[in-house]
Amino acid sequence: MALLNDMALFVEVAKARSFRTAAKTLDIPNSTLSRRIALLEKEIGLRLLNRTTRRIELTEAGEIYFGRCKRIVDEARLAHEQLGEMLAQPSGLLRVSLPVDFANTYLAPLIAEFARRYPDIDFEFDLGPRRVDLISEPFDLAIRVGESEPSHMIARSLARFSAHLYASPRYLDVNGEPNEPADLVRHQCLSMMKLSVWTLHSGTQTMETEVGGRFRLNNVGMIRRLATLDMGIAFVPQEIVADELADGRLRRIMPQWQGSPVTVYAVTETRLLPAKTQRFIEFLRERLSRT
Template sequence: MALFVEVVKAKGFRGAADAIGIPNSTLSRRISVLEKAIGLRLLHRTTRKVELTEAGRLYFERCKRIVDEARLAHEQLGEMLAQPSGVLRASLPVDFAVTYLAPLIAEFASLYPGIAFDFDLTPRRVDLVGEPFDVAIRMGESENSQLIARQLALLQPRLYASSGYLERSGEPKEPADLEKHECLSMLKTGLGFWTLHDGKQTVRVSAGGRFTLNNVGLIRRLATLDMGIILTPEEIVADELASGRLRLIMPAWHGVPMPVYAITETRMLPAKTQRFIEFLRERLGR
């Protein structure tokens, strides 16, 4: 259809073929196939020019209208993608969102004023299939293989403690020293061990203590209150490091890298969700 329109506009096969970038013979053959398919001759061909038949004139007007409408729709779609709008519903990890994502969200909101935001920061795992969420940001391995997971970043956990705790209990210098310290552990990894790497070797050390919790915020807070050592990504304790309430210990060692994912129900995403995921991937992946 579009090829036929180009031939008519160029008033010949050669000009249309040059404009489209295909051989003249190929274009002529495709128009012949079109005429056979609809059972009507659309063009009078001579050695010097091409003219529309009566059927060709009617067909051209219809094709031109369809092509123009398609071009307009494409332009409108481009505008929608450039300035997406609507309400973005997202589930975010509480502490990571408050500590690290907040300024990124503010930056994203300033870039796309047409988007409104509805964020869920409860600890629960929202149901992306049964609930009207566009995306969920998750830390750690994806648990549902039926959903679409796009990795945004890999965060590297390190060891942190308060100066008060270190003054009272001493500062560990190597992994084996952690067995003598209070280690604040997450419940889901609370098997009593931490896996640490220094680039050359991997060790599994006892990380016991009086507290085993399922809330990152409380673990972080207890660490600032001189209650023990934590193993967490720097992004989670950025404020505490900046204020001096926590400091890095055993800098040569780090935990198993923690992935951050954008989880969606489908790969077919509206522009607002696409832009949000692309923005976070760019910023978090730096």
């Protein structure tokens, strides 16, 4: 049991690349953690960490040991938690990285529903544009839209969405309504930065259309807002503009045309997930599949 505990301590230090950060996570004194790792190295007979004043790095032996230990520690933690599930609902702090626009406009009501279902789970959400590192940072999972993942990550498909074309009634009254992709050249198109061509599909037909306009953005929420302010045509998933469609601020145009399907993923760095993470992924998959 002492060896397993020391392996768990080593895994936290290796993930954080810092004794101080790992000690804070583990809630033990930094000196105690350093001493335990030194004793572990002595028992093994190999140096696992190269220590500098600013950072620590894994030795070759440390890399091998970390890969093995992490799987063992994850298995032990999961076994312990699965037994605990017999007595209580999932609990603890769930840390999730979310795409800001998708979270604000679509996931927020689902998250509220999940929180009501599991009152013993607390939440910490990172909605910044930064792509978090699930190995070295303390996140349980990341929700990502249409992004490929490294082979060492576990990506679970939650849903697939296609973009459609939307504009406000007033914009259409003033500028007319396009009927086919070629008509978009004459319109104000609210496009993402570095995306000057929209690819549209209708049955077996595929058309690529160059688009332009006064606005280029890197934020889907702002595209949605400008479209409601009569500034142009938006090319976004229906789920992003559901409220605006319901109250008539936006209207779908060229309904026979749509964009390529985009997949929403739940990404983790391991298949061995605690109950809180499993429940959250299962809930999102079930709820998003209804759309």
